[in-house]
Amino acid sequence: VDDVVVIAGGALRANGPLEQVLGGGAGPVTRVRAAEPQRLGSILSDQGIRADSDAAGALIARGVTPDRVGKLAADHGLALIELVAVSRSLEEAFLDLTADPS
Numbered sequence: 001v002d003d004v005v006v007i008a009g010g011a012l013r014a015n016g017p018l019e020q021v022l023g024g025g026a027g028p029v030t031r032v033r034a035a036e037p038q039r040l041g042s043i044l045s046d047q048g049i050r051a052d053s054d055a056a057g058a059l060i061a062r063g064v065t066p067d068r069v070g071k072l073a074a075d076h077g078l079a080l081i082e083l084v085a086v087s088r089s090l091e092e093a094f095l096d097l098t099a100d101p102s
Helices: 016-022 036-045 067-077 090-098
Strands: 003-010 011-017 029-034 050-053 059-062 079-084
Touching: 003 090, 011 016, 011 036, 011 090, 016 090, 029 036, 036 050, 036 067, 050 067, 067 079, 079 090
Parallel strands: none
Antiparallel strands: 003 011, 029 059, 029 079, 050 059
16 A cells, blocks of 8 residues: 545545554654653653553653664663554554544
């Protein structure tokens, strides 16, 4: 698949390369678990990186790559347990794009 077009309610909702549509235009998303999650959250916040906890206690950092998160953790001597890039499925992207905005 080269390009994807999503139309809902007669309006164009997305048009572009698959990677762009799956990314939602928000940039990379990284899931990370650390031995000291509060400390990692503070480190990310100090760098202007938004990170929210998920149900499993991992941090979901938006707009940052796993490489950047890993380097920040290493620079602060913080052990990581998990560090992965997160991507939406095509189905998730489609449902988000076609959801009723109200």
